[in-house]
Amino acid sequence: METKIKIDHVSKIFGPKPKSIIPMIKKGMSKSEILEQTGHTVGVYNASFEINKGEVFVIMGLSGSGKSTLIRCFNLLNKPTNGSIYIDGEDIVQYKKQELKTVRQEKIAMVFQHFGLFSHRTILANVEYGLEIRGISKEERHAIALRNIELVGLKGYEDKFPDELSGGMQQRVGLARALANDPDILLMDEPFSALDPLIRREMQLELLDIQNRLQKTIIFITHDVNEAFKLGDRVAVMKDGHVVQVGTPEEIIEEPANDYISEFIKDIDRSKVFQAEHIMIKPNALVSIKDGLNVAKKEMEENGISSVFVVDRGRRVKGIVTIDDAIQAKQDKKSLEDILRDDFVIVKKDEYINDLIPKALESKYPLAVVDDEEKLIGFILRVHVLSGLVSEDVVESDEYYY
Amino acid sequence: MKGCFSSLLMDSFPDLRTNLGDYVDHLVSFLDTTLEGFFDFIFFVSSRTINFLDDSLVAMPWWIFILIIFLLGWYFKSTFSGVLYGFFIFLIGTFGLWEDMMTTIAIILTAVIICLLIGIPIGIWMAFSKGFSNVMRPLLDAMQTMPSFVYLIPAIFFFGLGNVSAIFATLIYALPPVIRLTELAIRKVDKEVIESAQSFGSSRGQMLRKVQLPQALPTIMAGVNQTTMMALAMVVIASMVGAQGLGEQVLVSINRIDIALGFEAGISIVFLAIIIDRITNGIAAKFQKGVN
Numbered sequence: 170m171e172t173k174i175k176i177d178h179v180s181k182i183f184g185p186k187p188k189s190i191i192p193m194i195k196k197g198m199s200k201s202e203i204l205e206q207t208g209h210t211v212g213v214y215n216a217s218f219e220i221n222k223g224e225v226f227v228i229m230g231l232s233g234s235g236k237s238t239l240i241r242c243f244n245l246l247n248k249p250t251n252g253s254i255y256i257d258g259e260d261i262v263q264y265k266k267q268e269l270k271t272v273r274q275e276k277i278a279m280v281f282q283h284f285g286l287f288s289h290r291t292i293l294a295n296v297e298y299g300l301e302i303r304g305i306s307k308e309e310r311h312a313i314a315l316r317n318i319e320l321v322g323l324k325g326y327e328d329k330f331p332d333e334l335s336g337g338m339q340q341r342v343g344l345a346r347a348l349a350n351d352p353d354i355l356l357m358d359e360p361f362s363a364l365d366p367l368i369r370r371e372m373q374l375e376l377l378d379i380q381n382r383l384q385k386t387i388i389f390i391t392h393d394v395n396e397a398f399k400l401g402d403r404v405a406v407m408k409d410g411h412v413v414q415v416g417t418p419e420e421i422i423e424e425p426a427n428d429y430i431s432e433f434i435k436d437i438d439r440s441k442v443f444q445a446e447h448i449m450i451k452p453n454a455l456v457s458i459k460d461g462l463n464v465a466k467k468e469m470e471e472n473g474i475s476s477v478f479v480v481d482r483g484r485r486v487k488g489i490v491t492i493d494d495a496i497q498a499k500q501d502k503k504s505l506e507d508i509l510r511d512d513f514v515i516v517k518k519d520e521y522i523n524d525l526i527p528k529a530l531e532s533k534y535p536l537a538v539v540d541d542e543e544k545l546i547g548f549i550l551r552v553h554v555l556s557g558l559v560s561e562d563v564v565e566s567d568e569y570y571y
Numbered sequence: 572m573k574g575c576f577s578s579l580l581m582d583s584f585p586d587l588r589t590n591l592g593d594y595v596d597h598l599v600s601f602l603d604t605t606l607e608g609f610f611d612f613i614f615f616v617s618s619r620t621i622n623f624l625d626d627s628l629v630a631m632p633w634w635i636f637i638l639i640i641f642l643l644g645w646y647f648k649s650t651f652s653g654v655l656y657g658f659f660i661f662l663i664g665t666f667g668l669w670e671d672m673m674t675t676i677a678i679i680l681t682a683v684i685i686c687l688l689i690g691i692p693i694g695i696w697m698a699f700s701k702g703f704s705n706v707m708r709p710l711l712d713a714m715q716t717m718p719s720f721v722y723l724i725p726a727i728f729f730f731g732l733g734n735v736s737a738i739f740a741t742l743i744y745a746l747p748p749v750i751r752l753t754e755l756a757i758r759k760v761d762k763e764v765i766e767s768a769q770s771f772g773s774s775r776g777q778m779l780r781k782v783q784l785p786q787a788l789p790t791i792m793a794g795v796n797q798t799t800m801m802a803l804a805m806v807v808i809a810s811m812v813g814a815q816g817l818g819e820q821v822l823v824s825i826n827r828i829d830i831a832l833g834f835e836a837g838i839s840i841v842f843l844a845i846i847i848d849r850i851t852n853g854i855a856a857k858f859q860k861g862v863n
Contacts, residue, residue, distance in 0.1 A: 244770050273772030285767030289785040299771040301781070343767075350771070 173222040173386045174243065174354065179252035180216075181238050184209030187250040200409045212238035212247070214410040220403075225380060225387045227401030229394065229433075235410040236390045240358050243388060244277045245269055256354070274303050278347035279356040283363055284339045286331040292318065292342050293327040299350040310349075317345040320379065337368035344376075348383070357389045361396065373400060394434055398422075398442045406430055418442050438523075439558050445525060446518040448557035449538045449547030455480055458487050462505045466495040476534055479509060484544040486537050489513045515539055518546060522557045529554045599725045610729045617681060617735045624677035629670055637661055640846065647853025656849070659842040666835040668817060675806055675816035675843065678734055682741040682802045687795065690746050694753025694791075695779070704754065711747040719744050719805065723812045737805075737814030745801040752794030756787030792855035799851055803844050817843070 182190045190209045200211045213235045220226045230236045241247040242254060245261060253260045261272060278299065287295050293314055300310035318327060321341040331339055340360055347355055361369040373396065380387060391397050397404050398418035405415045406426075414426035422442060425431040453472055456465045456479045469477050469492045476491045488509030498508045514532040516525060518540050529536060535548040603610070628636070637657045645653030663672050697704040722743050726736040760783050768782045784791075810818035817836050824833035 241766075246766055246769060270772040270774065273770060275772075277770070279767065279770040281763045281767055283761075283763050285761070285763035287764060287768075287782060287786070289788075298768075298781075302771050302773050302777055346767075356770075 170221040170224075172219045173257065174220040174388075175218075175255040176242070177217050177253045177255070178215050179239070179242055179249045179254060180214050181212040181235075181242060181247050182209050182250045183212055191251050211235075211410045213242065213249075213407075215252070216407075216412045217252075218405060218412060218415045220386060220388065222386055223384045224402040225389055225400050227389045227391060227397040227404045228407060229391055229397040229401075229404055230407035231392055233409075234407040236392075236407050237358055238410075239407070240279075240356050240388055240390050243354070243356055244273055244279060246279075274299065274350065276352055277354045277356060278350050278352040279358065280340070280343045280347050280360045282359040284331070284336075284343045286339060286342055286346075288331050291328050291330055292323065292334070295331065295342055296346045296349050298346060303350075313349055314345075317349045318342075320348065321345045322375075335368075336364050337372060340364060340372065344379075348379075353386055355385045355387045357387060359390050359392070362391070362393070369396075376400065394437050395441070398437060406433065419447055440523040440526070441521055443522050443557050444519045445516050445522075445536070445538045445549060446547065448522065448553045449518075449549045450553065451547050452478065452545070455484075455545070456490070456505075457482070458505065460505075462495060462498055462503075462508075465490050465505055466492070466499065469495065478513075478535075478537055478545060478548065479505065480545050486513075486515060486539065486545050489534050489537075491534075510534075513537060516549070517541075522554060525549065525554050599728050603728050614730050614735050617685070617738050618733070620681045620684075621677050621734050621738070624680055625674050628673040628677060633664060633669065643850050644846070647850050647857065652849060656846045659846060663839045663842060666839060668820060668836060668839050671816045671820055671836070672839060672843065673816075674734075675818065675840075678737060678741070678806070678809070678814060678816060679799065679802045679847075682738050682745060682805075683795070683799050685738070685742060686746050686749055686798050686802070689742075690749035690794075690798070691753050691791065694750045694794075695757060695784075697750065697754040698757035707750070711750060714743050715747045719808050720811070723808070727812055732813035734814050736812040737809030740809050740812065741802050741805040744805050745798045748797035748801060749791070749794040752797065753787070753791050756790030756794070757783050759790070760786045789855055789858045792851070792858050796848065796851040796855055799847055800844065803840065803847060806840065 180191060180194070181187075184190070184207065187209060190203060190207060190211070193203055193207070194211065194214055198206075203209055203211055216239060228236045228239060238247055242249050243256075245264075249262055252262070254262055256272070256276065261269070264272065287298065290298070293311070296314040296317055297310045300313060305313075315327065318324060321344050323338060323341050323345065326334065326338070331342065334342065340363075343360065361372050364372060376387075377400065389397075389400055391400075398421075401418060403415065403417050404421055406413045406421065408429055414421055414430055416424075419442065421430065422434055422437065422439065425434060456468055456477050458479055458481050465477060465479065469475070469490075474492075476489050478489050479487045481487050488511050490505065490508055490510070494508040494510070498504075512532075513534040513536075514528045515537045516528060516539070518538050525536065529549065529551045535550050537545055538547040538549060540546050637660050640660050641653040641657040643653070644656040660672075663669065693707070697707055719740065723736070723740050726739040730736040730739060764782065764786065765778070768778050773781070806814065806816060806818035807821045808818075810816070810822045817840050820832060820836035821840070823829070824831075824836060
């Protein structure tokens with residue numbers, strides 16, 4: 170994967186002499202000690218990570234954790250006190266005024282928590298703003314703006330003013346305005362926090378949809394764990410200006426870096442984060458259709474299991490055999506193909522636990538997990554679905570062996 | 572012995588004298604002689620403006636003027652207001668004060684235009700520069716609290732008796748509100764709106780023209796309303812340095828103890844005040860609607 174943005178030891182301190190504070194933090198003084206002794210506020214301390222091209226990178230933290238300060242460093246609305254920010258390999262912190270203007274006009278756009286719309290301009294003129302600043306001709310920016318207004322589903326509202334629209338619609342305008350510049354990078358500062366839950370969910374899905382089509386690099390700020398894990402390809406957790414952990418949602422849930430993060434993710438709805446491939450078991454034994462009845466029976470006996478999936482040469486699932494059927498078939502001199510059952514359920518590897526629950530309940534047999542090429546890569550028992558929902562590891566159950 | 576005792580008690584102010592007033596006097600004379608050309612220029616421009624406005628207002632058929640007032644009232648307030656304002660103007664005419672009213676309007680208009688030309692840029696500058704703002708603030712306070720008669724004196728020095736001196740005195744009195752409200756208006760533009768304009772790579776000029784000024788306009792209009800009202804409040808005082816118009820009539824009535832004339836001229840000023848206030852308010856409200 171290609172690195173789009175890299176930040177290297179970035180710190181941002183507010184106060185009259187910010188540079189003088191850097192050595193103090195290096196000595197390990199806490200945020201509150203520094204505030205008390207020097208009157209300086211530590212916004213972000215020593216943040217380093219990389220963001221890949223085309224990924225949704227979520228920065229999560231409670232209010233005051235420095236996430237809004239950090240996101241404003243990416244377009245230098247806040248100039249870092251220390252450290253470097255590389256975008257496509259160039260350190261933007263060193264940029265002169267003109268270069269900075271160009272980057273802001275062409276590469277990065279931002280969406281704000283309270284929308285930041287221009288109340289004296291119509292929706293169309295709002296979306297046109299970035300293009301107008303760049304000096305793009307009236308006809309061209311008009312056309313681009315209309316296209317983006319349509320993209321966010323606001324066709325027909327061009328001539329309205331922002332205050333005539335609902336919150337959700339206003340944020341769509343904010344999104345359209347940011348997209349109109351066709352930036353590589355989209356900064357989103359708690360864009361959905363001011364919206365009510367229903368609208369928020371709708372906007373999240375729509376963002377994912379738009380992202381699927383446009384493949385921008387998105388940096389997304391939120392204080393909502395569920396939102397972070399739903400949208401983020403990777404998530405950075407911040408506390409008191411420090412970046413505490415960076416990883417995929419699954420990594421963070423499975424191995425929280427410290428108690429703070431464990432506490433943070435306690436209420437997370439795991440059924441919407443974990444997918445089939447995270448909870449499945451890789452089969453020890455795979456029986457191929459040409460192996461025949463004896464091999465199948467032997468595999469089940471040796472592994473102490475009551476059923477086994479049978480695959481063809483391309484590892485596609487042909488059916489499932491139970492131990493009872495196998496023993497019966499042996500006596501009746503039937504072949505393996507005769508006793509294959511097909512009333513099992515196949516699930517895709519990226520289905521969420523949430524969707525697996527009803528399927529696991531319905532099915533008598535384990536769920537077969539397949540990859541994009543329909544190849545069998547694992548299976549899931551009911552107990553796996555359950556254990557996927559709680560954070561502690563569950564001792565292997567006996568359901569397997571009945 | 573007794574003198575010594577009383578000086579020990581410090582019961583009377585010591586015999587000290589600072590000549591601050593003299594210094595100001597010297598400064599004014601100095602300015603008058605060295606900047607004579609400058610003051611002549613200002614005199615020329617303002618007197619021309621006033622005379623032009625006055626002449627064209629007087630030359631205008633009376634019913635057209637009343638119609639204009641009606642239309643302004645109707646557009647910015649309501650039909651009833653339009654009719655009422657037209658009637659007020661008609662009433663002033665029936666007092667025999669038509670031409671005096673026109674002169675007063677000309678003086679106020681000129682003063683307000685100059686106020687805006689000077690005040691809005693100063694207000695913008697103050698919004699951007701904390702230092703300049705800190706310097707200007709006490710100055711604005713002084714301009715507003717210094718008794719207005721006091722700056723009539725240097726006005727006479729610079730411009731002699733007449734309408735221009737009146738404008739100068741009016742300027743000093745009426746300038747602060749538009750400056751203050753312009754500064755306030757630009758400072759209080761929503762932070763996220765500023766940030767979003769910045770995030771698109773706006774230059775400072777683009778930011779000011781396309782975002783800050785339009786966002787600030789309703790509040791600036793409130794400042795314009797205040798400034799206009801204060802200019803109107805100065806007409807009587809300004810007549811002491813020779814301004815003509817309704818203020819002069821009030822002054823004359825005081826000297827002659829003429830209650831009838833005093834009341835008519837006075838109520839005419841009140842009518843003008845009501846009309847100007849309501850109309851500029853209406854304009855500000857229209858802008859407010861456009862922005863929010």
